[in-house]
Amino acid sequence: MPDPNRVAYLTQTTLSLDETRDIVEALEKKFPNIKGPLAQDICYATENRQTAVKHIASEVDLLLVVGSDNSSNSKRLVEVAGSLRTPAYLIENYRAIKSEWLERVRIVAVTAGASAPECLVEEVVEYLRGKGYTHLQEVEVMPENVRFGLPPEIVEAIGSAPSASAAE
Numbered sequence: 583m584p585d586p587n588r589v590a591y592l593t594q595t596t597l598s599l600d601e602t603r604d605i606v607e608a609l610e611k612k613f614p615n616i617k618g619p620l621a622q623d624i625c626y627a628t629e630n631r632q633t634a635v636k637h638i639a640s641e642v643d644l645l646l647v648v649g650s651d652n653s654s655n656s657k658r659l660v661e662v663a664g665s666l667r668t669p670a671y672l673i674e675n676y677r678a679i680k681s682e683w684l685e686r687v688r689i690v691a692v693t694a695g696a697s698a699p700e701c702l703v704e705e706v707v708e709y710l711r712g713k714g715y716t717h718l719q720e721v722e723v724m725p726e727n728v729r730f731g732l733p734p735e736i737v738e739a740i741g742s743a744p745s746a747s748a749a750e
Contacts, residue, residue, distance in 0.1 A: 589613040589615070589616045590616065591606065591618050592619060628655045628658070631655070631693055631694075631695075632658065632659065632662050635659055635693060636662060636666065637721075638691050638721060639662075639666040639667075639668040640668070641691075642689045643669070643686075643687040644668070644669050644671075644684070644689075644690045644691070645663045645668055645669070645671075645690075645691045646670070646671055646673055646690060646691070646692050646693075646706060647670060647671065647672045648675070648693070648695070648698045648703050649673075649694055649697070649698045650674060650697075650698070651672065653695040653696075653697060655695045655696050655697075656672055656694070656695030656698065657672060659695065660672050675702050676706045679710075684713060690715055692706050692707060692710070
């Protein structure tokens with residue numbers, strides 16, 4: 583049995599706070615002094631995009647997730663939509679969209695994994711415009727205004743480094 587004063591847990595950053603809540607609560611019940619990551623350690627982009635999918639899933643006929651097949655957070659977006667009974671597909675780019683997916687589909691939502699380049703999303707939107715989806719509405723469920731500071735060690739190293747003018 584682990585020492586109850588020296589127990590900690592970590593989570594995968596592609597899991598949302600909702601998905602980890604029950605497990606964390608069970609751990610906290612068994613180990614009241616357990617240590618876990620700070621809330622801000624959960625990937626905000628993953629959390630925000632999963633929240634957005636939950637928010638719009640019932641309003642759309644199809645969700646396309648731009649991302650790589652080896653991207654865990656992209657796959658999770660498809661799973662979240664599927665759990666809400668919204669058809670969803672993971673696509674690497676617009677070329678992966680199958681025309682049969684669009685049959686009898688009025689409203690298509692497009693999102694992307696946290697590391698998907700914006701240009702790929704824009705190409706998907708342009709492709710859909712060419713297929714007759716001309717009414718575009720950008721929906722922001724959670725503003726992404728998080729800024730990450732440099733670790734203190736880096737700030738300290740920068741502060742103690744000679745300035746460019748001193749080196750000349």
